[in-house]
Amino acid sequence: MHYLNTQNIFYKNILIKDNLKNSIIFTKDNNIKKNILIQSCLNNHIVEIKTLGDFIDAIKNNLENYIVDYNIFFTKLPNNWEIETKNSITISKNQEIEIDEIIKKLSEFGYNFGDFLEDFSYKKLGDTLHIKNKSLNKTIIISFFGSVVEDIYLENGINSKKLEQITFGNQKVINFYDLNEDFNTEILDLFGEKHIILDNIDILPGVEKLEKIKNKTSFDILKNPNLNQTSLEVKDLFLNNIEDFIKILKGSKKISIYTKNIKNIKNFLEYNNLDALVFETNLNILKSFETPKEIYICDDNLFKIFTKKRLKKSLSQNIDLLLSIKQDDFVVHIDHGVGVFKGIIKKEVGKDIKEYLEIDYLNNDKLFVPITETSRVSKYIGKENPKLTSLSTKEWTKKLEKVSKDVQIVAMELLEIYAKRKLQKGFSFVYNREKMREFEHSFEYVYTDGQINAIDEIMIDMEKDFPMERVLVGDVGFGKTEVAFNAIYNAFLNKKQSILISPLVVLSYEHYQKAIERFSAFPIQIELLTRFQTSSEAKNILKKLKSGDIDLIIGTHRLLSEKIEYKDLGLLIIDEEHKFGVNDKEKIKKLKQNIDLLSMSATPIPRSLNMALSGIKNISILPTPPENRKGVETFVSKFDENIIFQACKKEFDSGGQVFFIHNRVSTIENMEKILQNIFKDKKIIITHGQLNGDELENRILSFKQKKYDILLSSTVIENGIDFPNVNTIIINDAYKFGVSQIHQLRGRVGRKDKLGTCYLLYKGDFLTEDRAKRLQTLVEYSYLGAGFELSMRDLELRGGGDILGLNQSGLTSEVGISVYLKMLEEKMQELKQSLETGKEIEKKQQTLIDLNIPAFLDDNFFENDLDKLEFYKEIETISDLDDLENLINDFTSFNKNIPKESENLFNLLKIKLESPKYNIKHIKREGVLYKIIFEKNIKVEDLKKFLDLDKKVLFIVEDLTSIKSPCRNFNGDNDFLNYLLKIMFFTKKVKIKSINLKKVN
Structure with missing residues (x-):
């Protein structure tokens, strides 16, 4: 026997594959799938034994490697005679047996007939019987000559292997725990010469039981002569x-x-x-x-x-990218106003093909926006069905002027708060790279790039000498807690205490369990303080907080009490801050002074967006889910008891539980009677907001502990409590909820790698247009990461209103939240820089390039136009050449044979990014001339710097802001573009032809 106690599961599996052939591994149930996946990755087949039938299939067919739940280690099994006579059938070559007799036995053992073979199924084709067996991972083909078995083949689709005999075990024996207690054969006795591997010795149920088998084996893996000592x-x-x-x-x-x-x-x-x-x-x-x-x-x-760091974008750009645009969506162009997006089209310009966004405006007017200017177009979020803008009037310009005045007032208010914040002094945390990398490496999964960037941003904030105030936004299950744990560990390394506070006891208890597991390999002292602790326990915890014997305290609003003393508090983390009451928020304000604050939210509340724009709070967004995270299938249906029965039965058959949301307390008991009538043998428990706190949380905990099958509840469960055994949620009268609220409820299922199911029920035979639209929105936004967009969509369905938490007189709805945010952000940057430098900052526009060059990305690189548009918007927000190079490298590494048009697009982007260094405003072809227009404030030496780049081409200086060159100097627009690339990126210090420069007043 060998035990494996290294924490690196990959290393263990390589060790097993290379050195321990013919093995049986006993491990925890939650490690079985991981071991199978890794062995498969190493091209090594390993059989999971769940049932007695699996065991029979494996041992009788001499399979090399098995993996078993460690709880079965001491289970008594039937002896060989019991197995062979009652629970298996063995078929041998030349055996005389009717094909129908085998089929009858297979049916008794739980095999099913099927035209398409799946695990534990069979089909008859003439004189052959095809059987699919999960343990063997292959199809068994038995051919007959009359009633005699002629041949037995093992086939995997590529090649086949002849066998002398094959055994099939009884799959109807559900599991080992159903076996007769009178069985007395130990599992080790049936495995003969196999290596017995115990994955983590500490999981075995008691030392005294180990003594019983100690004389049979060695416990020291190092003593195995087949193992190279140094390899361990x-x-x-x-x-x-x-x-x-x-x-x-x-x-x-x-x-x-x-x-x-x-x-x-x-x-x-x-x-x-x-x-x-x-x-x-x-x-x-x-x-x-x-x-x-x-x-x-x-x-x-x-x-x-x-992986390149997420491209550094402003908050408004990040929001813009999260709000994906689909055909027929309302959009807003910063220069032209509100229109309807019709799609991406190709148009012939001269001899070249170019791509454009097609947008419809009032009176059937159309605007074609070059794909190199997609950053000027964003999704409209404001009032429902906004009025389209006219392209033939100054209506949009007047609206922008009004908004600009409003933005100035709001920005000044925020600037005052920003200035006060900069004066606060906080603790500057020291970043221990080696220790933090060790902590990150101990995480069970690979971080998403969103998590990596959020962690980096938080670490940078913590190093500053004024208090961090950051909002961490991520959809349900996107990994916010792990990001927060990184901040906690950083505080611990700096000998600072941390608080993690939640609005519910159950949520705090869940955070506590996760923290205990996550920090198990690190010497962090963690405690939980809620109303469930006894007075003596609470007193002891408070004493340890004061003495510094607790590094992380987790709890509810009780932690906000002024009576609690901390030895050296450095970090406060708040989960779902908007769920706290007014009094609690006031206490948070007092507590957070001079300490770092991290708030976590599944959807950003409007005020947080506003504060983030001002720089008072910073915001980190987790835009993508962890790998293998499944979404939630969403169905809309009329209230129907049969649909409810089928939905729940599917969940119960897989050993799961169900949420049933009914948000009317006055009729919730009637609903309980309906459900109890449908499921007479299932236990139902009710929760709602009118129960007192202790009773409510006791009931939720009872359901979490699997004492009940159905939780019939109001919306009190929408907070981020994790119920891993619940994968189906049914929401009654769904049209009465806000869309973001239902998204939160829906997020209670479909966690980790399981696909969740959500049923949205309505009463009556038909839905009003408004209700249908609300439910359709929920089906449309059922993909992972839709929470942010849904919160914005909810604002739209409710009519916009005071989106940012300040009084904007409805102006946000006039221009859309995206445009308003961009304008506010630009104004804040302008005012902050002016405040810090004492100078007014001149705003620079993006360089415009008007050349007839085919520049677009081939449709074959994308699944659809929406993916293509999102990529265009992504590259349009790049403001740094290194980021562009990284993106190009990533793109080209996955797409061979990049066409010339795509290469042109990337080259145009390079020129646009490099041009501001030379104060270039516009590059264009005008008749027989190429013109380069410079910013009005350009100085003589700046113009000379550009002209100094090359002496081969004669540029004629029209005035200080404009130079030109005849088209005959170049072989077309593409040649001119390549020329600009050459002189900008391969600069040679040369003199130009004599041109008389003089300053133009």
Whole structure:
């Protein structure tokens, strides 16, 4: 026997594959799937044994490797005679047996007939019987000659193998725990010479039971003669940057790389003339490690050193990107107003093809926006069905003038708060890179790039000498808690205490359980303080807080009491701040003075957006879900008892529980009777807001502990409590809820890697147009990450209103929230820079390029026009050449044979980003001349700097802001573009032809 107690599950599986053939692994139930996936990644088939039938299939067919729930380790099994006579059928070559007799036995054992073979199914084709067996992972084909078995084949679709015999076990024996208690054969006695592997010795149920089998085996894995001793000297691997990666690759050890970005890694190795074994895998649970002779590098390191940081965008740009535009959506162009987006079209301009966004305006007017200017178009969020703008009047210009005046007033109010905040003094945390990397590496999964960026932003804030005030926004299940844990660990390393506060006891208890598990390998002292602690327990906790013996305290509003003393408090984390009452918020204001504050929210409340724009609060957005996270299927249906029965039965059959949301307390007991009549054998518990706090939370905890099958509840469960066993939610009278509220409720299911199901029920035979639209919105936005957009959509359905928490007199609805946010953000930046530098900042516009050059991305690179538009909007927000180069490299690494049109697009973007260095405002072709127009404030030396770039082409200076060159100097617009690229990016210090420059007044 061997026990594996290393924490690196990838290393364990490599060890098993390379050294312990013919094994049976006993492990925790939640590790079984991970081990199977990793062994599959290593091209090693391993069979999960769940039932007695699985066990029979495996042991009788001499399969090499099995994996079993460790609880079965001491289960008594039937002896060989019991197995062979009652629970299995063995078929041998040349055996005389009727084909129908085998089918009858298979049916008794739980196999089903099917035209398309699935696990534990069969079909008859002439004189052959095809059987699919999950344990063997192959199809068994038995051919007959009359009633005699002629041949037995094992087939996997590529090749086949002949067998002398095959055994099928009884799959109707549900599990080991249903076996007769009189059985007395131990599992070890039936496995013969197999290696018995215990994955984590600490999970075994009692030392006294180990003594019973101690004489049969050795507990020391190092004593196995098949194992190389040095191979067990393993340590986790941390790579900080590409230089570390190259250094390891140039070393003497054997390198194996497991990554999903195999193309990028191979290109990198080839370009740098480096060598390593590279394997493709989509698993995000692999962790890098190093032994004395080998190094295994996985995406936990590669993702961080190769994935480019999220492009630094302003908040309004981030919001804009989160609000995806679809055909027939209302959009707003910053210069032309509100229209309807009709799609992306190609138009012939001269001899070239260009792409445009087509937007319809009032009186059937159309606007075609070049795809290089998509950043000027955003989704309209404001009042429902806004009036379209006329392109032939000055209506839009007048609206912008009104909004501009309003923005000035709002910005001045916010600036005053910003100035006060800058005067506050806080603790400057020291960032311990090595320790923080160790903590990150201990995370079970690979961080999303959103999490990486949020963690980076928080760490930078904590290093500053004034208090952090940041909002962390992410949809349900997008990993906000893990980001917060990074901040807590950073505070711990700086010997500072942290508070994690939630609006509900149940939510606090959940945070406490997660924190205990997450920090189990680190010496952080964690306590929970809620009303459920006894007075003596609470007194002891308060004493330890004061003495500094507690590093992290988790709880509810009780932690806001002024009577609680902390030794050295440094960080306050608030989950769902908007759920706290007015009095609690006042206490939070007092508590957060001079300490760092991190607020977490599934959807940003309007006031938070406003404060973030001003710089008073910073905001981090988690835009993407963790890998393998499934969404929630959403269905709309008339209230129907049969649909309710079928929906719940499916969940109950898989061992799960169900939420049923009924938001009218006065009739909730009647609904209980209806449900109890449908499910007579199921236990139902009711929760709603009119129960006292203790009773409410006791009931929720009872359901969480699986004492009940159905939770019939009002909306009190919409907070971020995790119910991993619930994957179906039914919402009654769904049209009465706000769309973002239903999204929050829907987020209670479909957690981790399971697909959730949501049923939206309505009464009556038909829905009004308004109700139908509300429910249609919920189906439309059922994808992961829709929470942000839904909160904005909810504002639209409710008529906009006071979107930012200040009085804007309805002006946000006139121009849309996106345009308002952009204008407010620009004004705040202008005022802040003026305040800090004492100078007025001149606003620079993007450089315009009007050349007849085909520049677009091929449709084949995208699933649809919406994906294409989002990519265009992404690249249009880039403001840094390095970011653009990174994006181009990423794009080209996944798309071979980039067409010339795409190359042109990227080149145009390069010119647009580089032009502001030379104060270039406009590049265009005008008749037989190419013209370059400069900003009005350009100085003589600035113009000379551009002209100094090259002497081969004669530019004629019209005045200080305009130069021109005849088209005959170039071989078309593309040649002129390439010329600009050459002189801007490959600058040579040369003199120009004699041109008389003089300052123009």
